[in-house]
Amino acid sequence: MSTLAVREAAPAAGTTPGTTQGPGWRRRIALVPTLTLLLGAVYTLLPVAWVVIASTKSGHELFSTFTFLPGTGFTGNLRDLDAYRDGVYWTWMGNSALYAGIGALLSTAVSAFSGYALATYRFKGRETMFNVLLAGVLMPPVILAIPQYLLLAEAGLTDSYLSVLMPQILSPYGVYLARIYAAAAVPDDVVEAGRMDGASEWRIFTRIALPMMVPGMVTVFLFQFVAIWNNFLLPFIMLSDDEKFPLTLGLYTLLEQGSNTPALYTLVITGAFLAVLPLIVLFLVVQRFWSLDLLSGAVKS
Amino acid sequence: MTSPTSRRPYGVKGAPYGFLLPATLLFALFFALPIGYAVWLSFRKMHVSGLGLGAGARSEVWAGAENYTAAFQDSELLNGALRVLGYGCVVVPVMLGLALLFALMLDSDRVRLAPFTRLAIFLPYAVPGVVAALLWGFLYLPDVSPFSFVLDRLGLPQPDLLDGGPLYLALSNIAVWGGTGFNMIVIYTSLRSVPAEVYEAAKLDGATPLQIALRIKIPMVAPSLVLTFFFSIIATLQVFNEPTTLKPLTNSVSTTWSPLMKVYQDAFGRNDIYSAAAEATLIAVVTLLLSFGFLRAANRRDKQEAAR
Numbered sequence: 001m002s003t004l005a006v007r008e009a010a011p012a013a014g015t016t017p018g019t020t021q022g023p024g025w026r027r028r029i030a031l032v033p034t035l036t037l038l039l040g041a042v043y044t045l046l047p048v049a050w051v052v053i054a055s056t057k058s059g060h061e062l063f064s065t066f067t068f069l070p071g072t073g074f075t076g077n078l079r080d081l082d083a084y085r086d087g088v089y090w091t092w093m094g095n096s097a098l099y100a101g102i103g104a105l106l107s108t109a110v111s112a113f114s115g116y117a118l119a120t121y122r123f124k125g126r127e128t129m130f131n132v133l134l135a136g137v138l139m140p141p142v143i144l145a146i147p148q149y150l151l152l153a154e155a156g157l158t159d160s161y162l163s164v165l166m167p168q169i170l171s172p173y174g175v176y177l178a179r180i181y182a183a184a185a186v187p188d189d190v191v192e193a194g195r196m197d198g199a200s201e202w203r204i205f206t207r208i209a210l211p212m213m214v215p216g217m218v219t220v221f222l223f224q225f226v227a228i229w230n231n232f233l234l235p236f237i238m239l240s241d242d243e244k245f246p247l248t249l250g251l252y253t254l255l256e257q258g259s260n261t262p263a264l265y266t267l268v269i270t271g272a273f274l275a276v277l278p279l280i281v282l283f284l285v286v287q288r289f290w291s292l293d294l295l296s297g298a299v300k301s
Numbered sequence: 302m303t304s305p306t307s308r309r310p311y312g313v314k315g316a317p318y319g320f321l322l323p324a325t326l327l328f329a330l331f332f333a334l335p336i337g338y339a340v341w342l343s344f345r346k347m348h349v350s351g352l353g354l355g356a357g358a359r360s361e362v363w364a365g366a367e368n369y370t371a372a373f374q375d376s377e378l379l380n381g382a383l384r385v386l387g388y389g390c391v392v393v394p395v396m397l398g399l400a401l402l403f404a405l406m407l408d409s410d411r412v413r414l415a416p417f418t419r420l421a422i423f424l425p426y427a428v429p430g431v432v433a434a435l436l437w438g439f440l441y442l443p444d445v446s447p448f449s450f451v452l453d454r455l456g457l458p459q460p461d462l463l464d465g466g467p468l469y470l471a472l473s474n475i476a477v478w479g480g481t482g483f484n485m486i487v488i489y490t491s492l493r494s495v496p497a498e499v500y501e502a503a504k505l506d507g508a509t510p511l512q513i514a515l516r517i518k519i520p521m522v523a524p525s526l527v528l529t530f531f532f533s534i535i536a537t538l539q540v541f542n543e544p545t546t547l548k549p550l551t552n553s554v555s556t557t558w559s560p561l562m563k564v565y566q567d568a569f570g571r572n573d574i575y576s577a578a579a580e581a582t583l584i585a586v587v588t589l590l591l592s593f594g595f596l597r598a599a600n601r602r603d604k605q606e607a608a609r
Contacts, residue, residue: 030510033406034413040403041421044478047436048424050447054439063444110323117320121313129321136332138592140539142561143581146568147335147342170327201316230429232542237569248431252546255435259549269439272432279427283420292423296487296525 048276055273059266077270089271091243092250096229097278099164099246104225106169111220115178116209120191130179136172145237152238163238164246168228174220180297181216182209219294222286229279247275336585342578343368368579378580381560384469389537391473392480397529399477400484404522405514407485408492419489423482430479434546437475438463442550463551475543480536484529491525492518527599531592538588541565560584 054062058073065071081089118130148167152158186209194204210217232248239245242253251271258264346364372378403422407415425433441462443449449459462471495518503513519526541561548554556570557563561584568577 029413030409030411033409036406037403037412037418037422038414040399040481041418044422044425044482047433047440047478048428050440051436054445066447066450068447110327113320114324117317121317121320123314123317126317129325133324133328135589136328138535138588139332139336140561140581140584140588142539142541142564143339143585144332144335146564146574146577146581147339148331150342150574151335151338166327167331170324170331175324195313201313201319205320226427230431232429232431232545236545237565248429251435252431255546256549265439265445268435272435275432276428280424283424283427287420292419292486293490293493295483296490 051269051273051276055266055270057266059263062266062269063262073266074270077266081267081270081274084267088242089250089274092245092247093274093278095161095244096246096248096275098161099168099231099235100225100229103165103168103228104221106165107171107174107224107228108217108221110169111171111174111178111224112182112210112213112217113205114175115180115182115216116186116205116213118175118179119182120186120188120209130175133170133175134172136170141233142237145234149237158238159240159244161244164235164244167234168224168231171220171224171227174224177220177223177297178213178216181219182213185212185216215290215294218286218290222282222290223295225282226279247271251275339578340582342575343582345578346575347573364575368576369583371576372580372583375580377557378560378563381557381563385538385540385559388469388473388476388540389534391469392476392537393530393533395473396477396480397484397526397533399481400529401488401519401522401526403481403485404488404492405518407489408518409510409514419485422485425479425481426483428479430475430542431546433479434475434543437471437478438547438550441471463547464553468551468553472540472543472547476537476540480533484533487529488522488525491522495521531595531599534591534595535588538584538591 050068053068053070055077056074057065057071058076061071061073114133118126144167149158149163152163157163190208190212191204194208199207229246230248231246232252235244235246235249236252239249242250245253251268254264254268254271258268344364344366345361346367348360348362350358350360403418406412407419428436439445440447443459443461446462448462452459460467462468499517499521500513503517508516539561540559544554544558545562548556548558556566560580564577564580564584567573567580
């Protein structure tokens with residue numbers, strides 16, 4: 001049942017619409033749309049292509065050779081990055097993976113609980129609770145992060161892993177997505193049948209509803225993983241010990257130092273290239289069984 | 302509580318609250334409490350007696366609306382708001398225009414390479430804002446920029462992309478690059494949910510693809526356009542990462558370029574958390590007013606359309 005919704009949405013990932021045309025029509029390519037999209041792809045891929053090429057250049061080549069000409073310094077750059085402050089870059093990458101992995105997992109669990117409750121139960125204050133949770137989206141992150149910092153400072157928790165992890169567990173958008181998926185994937189009569197069989201509410205959730213919600217929860221996990229991986233502001237405010245920095249903050253401090261010493265530019269560029277690699281690989285891998293449409297709350301094609 | 306029959310309905314009734322407990326606790330701790338604390342701080346100030354030395358010389362006292370009057374009269378905050386307004390006037394229309402264009406193109410008949418281009422245009426979503434600003438920052442930097450290289454070879458003048466008017470375009474471009482793909486997916490998803498029969502009649506009547514797009518498809522996806530517009534405005538008001546990251550590359554981005562950067566600067570640069578709290582509260586109120594105003598206007602239009 002649960003995979004059905006995804007399977008239906010999956011063809012949207014690639015197939016060209018319009019099956020009613022004759023064989024002569026099918027061979028013709030719509031030139032304007034195809035070219036427009038290709039131009040769009042060139043625009044979005046340009047900086048990515050640049051960073052891939054620039055990361056192969058040595059410091060000298062970076063300023064002397066044409067931008068899109070590959071250089072010879074990639075292994076040298078990697079070695080420099082590895083040597084920089086005893087390999088602090090890899091610590092940053094590990095931290096990012098830790099924050100994003102654990103944070104997204106907890107966030108998905110909280111979203112699943114909340115979304116399931118909001119979608120399948122009729123109870124007093126349901127819409128109010130949902131709207132209040134959603135209003136969290138409207139709060140500018142700086143406005144939350146500064147008092148969060150001051151309060152965590154009172155508790156002696158700033159500059160710790162927890163200070164970056166905890167504020168990111170509740171995701172209003174995650175709850176919103178989870179509610180939509182739960183409403184679409186978990187039929188009321190299945191929950192009712194579970195009750196008739198004498199199963200507890202918790203058991204109905206874990207054994208019946210949760211497996212049906214898996215595709216939607218994968219989406220919430222990915223969304224939150226990307227959000228935490230890309231977050232800069234919260235660690236920027238919370239952390240001062242660079243051993244706890246995630247990649248975004250680490251690269252920023254590297255760039256800040258690099259503005260005085262161009263020799264660090266190659267480190268920043270190589271670091272930026274390695275920082276986008278994991279997420280691009282992640283998206284290419286999950287493409288096989290997961291559709292982008294799910295990210296916008298699509299449940300059926 | 303003792304007999305299973307009486308526990309049953311209680312369990313069902315209490316269950317949703319149980320499931321919502323973690324979210325409620327987190328909301329109270331990391332949303333409600335900090336917001337309340339910020340509002341409280343915004344009405345406080347530091348009172349310094351004498352030279353401000355010694356343990357008892359500094360104390361927190363009630364400030365009334367003092368911090369708010371100061372925030373209203375702060376020209377730098379206003380200038381920041383105007384800068385962000387100018388920036389938003391470029392980002393939102395261009396980004397959503399491109400997102401709509403790409404979504405319509407993806408949805409057209411006989412388009413080729415759609416899976417590849419769709420993924421490519423979406424790709425910047427997976428690139429952290431800091432890294433995006435960093436990549437474009439280097440592409441703007443005259444020493445390494447391919448644009449400057451080409452212009453130089455052609456003997457044309459090279460505009461400094463990191464200063465003055467072009468700086469707005471340079472910053473806007475980073476936001477457009479990062480945000481178009483996600484919005485394209487949202488619009489495209491809602492385009493695909495329109496049943497094909499809707500277009501068939503128009504096609505039989507000889508409508509061109511352009512006419513179908515303008516007269517049928519765009520009105521059909523209006524709700525998702527409203528939604529993306531709404532979220533884009535909110536994201537624009539909150540711009541922080543991109544100008545902060547560009548700052549090391551240029552002197553034209555001040556530490557108070559956007560209102561949120563000013564809040565950060567006041568809180569941690571000047572250590573005046575009270576002014577920062579007042580400014581933050583002000584920005585939050587403006588955001589909420591704009592949001593509700595916009596949603597109400599959108600609702601009213603919906604009702605008018607329905608009444609027609």
